[in-house]
Amino acid sequence: MITKKVLGYWQNKTDYFKKVKRDLRQKKDRFRKKVIYDNDSTDNSSGTGKKTSESQSIEINQPISLYDLPPIWVEVHHNTNKLIQEIIEIKRQITELSNKRIRKQFNDNNNLDQQINDLATKAAKKLRECEQNLKQIDLLAASQKEEENEQKIRENVKRSLAYQIQELTVDLRRQQKALYDTLKKYDNVGQVGQKYQQNQASLQLENSMQQDLLDMYENIAKERDEEINKLIDTINELSSIFQQLGNLIIDQGTVLDRIDFNVQDTKKNTQQATKHLRKVVEYQESPLAKKCIQLLIISIIIFTFILALRYKS
Numbered sequence: 001m002i003t004k005k006v007l008g009y010w011q012n013k014t015d016y017f018k019k020v021k022r023d024l025r026q027k028k029d030r031f032r033k034k035v036i037y038d039n040d041s042t043d044n045s046s047g048t049g050k051k052t053s054e055s056q057s058i059e060i061n062q063p064i065s066l067y068d069l070p071p072i073w074v075e076v077h078h079n080t081n082k083l084i085q086e087i088i089e090i091k092r093q094i095t096e097l098s099n100k101r102i103r104k105q106f107n108d109n110n111n112l113d114q115q116i117n118d119l120a121t122k123a124a125k126k127l128r129e130c131e132q133n134l135k136q137i138d139l140l141a142a143s144q145k146e147e148e149n150e151q152k153i154r155e156n157v158k159r160s161l162a163y164q165i166q167e168l169t170v171d172l173r174r175q176q177k178a179l180y181d182t183l184k185k186y187d188n189v190g191q192v193g194q195k196y197q198q199n200q201a202s203l204q205l206e207n208s209m210q211q212d213l214l215d216m217y218e219n220i221a222k223e224r225d226e227e228i229n230k231l232i233d234t235i236n237e238l239s240s241i242f243q244q245l246g247n248l249i250i251d252q253g254t255v256l257d258r259i260d261f262n263v264q265d266t267k268k269n270t271q272q273a274t275k276h277l278r279k280v281v282e283y284q285e286s287p288l289a290k291k292c293i294q295l296l297i298i299s300i301i302i303f304t305f306i307l308a309l310r311y312k313s
Helices: 007-039 048-062 073-103 109-144 149-184 190-204 206-285 287-312
Strands: none
Touching: 073 109, 073 149, 109 149
16 A cells, blocks of 8 residues: 655645744734734824834734745645545545445446446546646746755655556556456456446556656666766776876886985995095095105205206306
């Protein structure tokens, strides 16, 4: 058995809105009574009482800001839920009448057959109204600007209603077929068979609704497939990007290794150069080297003096 599903967020908003309206109406009635009482009490006084009552009535009639209202299609959803509950009740009545009809095999059952036929026709009519309400939800949503969350809520609500309508249609067909098969076993088809065929013809009109539902489900499946394909393409692009990043990281690692090797080599060469410079400084500052230099300078001076005397003589 299909139960009525609560809409959730919008259902709470609607109930809250109705509660606010009821509270405001009660407040208005209370204030109006108070104004009338004030007018009666100040009837014999000056005109100040009239001004006070007029100012109070003006304050009452001032616009009061309310919370944001739910979308327009929520009312259509409530009406559709009511229709679904009525169809469920009709289905229950058909079940009771069918059981009663099966028990009465040898009596005049034209009245029962007519009642079953009327209830089946009424249920088919209400199913068509539910289908029109589903289309009206889309039309009302198209006339408004709705956010992405509201659109998802509307699609979920529409799918839920479509599923309930489809289940009710199948149950009604199954119910009438079971009644027809049971009566056929007792060789008492008669007018019930004809009325069953009429009901089948009326229910065949619902095939278009089911076809529309199937088309809607196919469109939803296609949209999901497209979204999945987009996700796959995005994942592939991310994979290629990560591969390129991996290659760049490897290249950067080799460059860093080379830089590290060059830095270590430079460090060794710098240490050796420091050692050589220290040796040079030691050689320059040693006294033996200074004495050798002094001897060389003195010998150069002596030999220069000897050469000068030789050429002069």
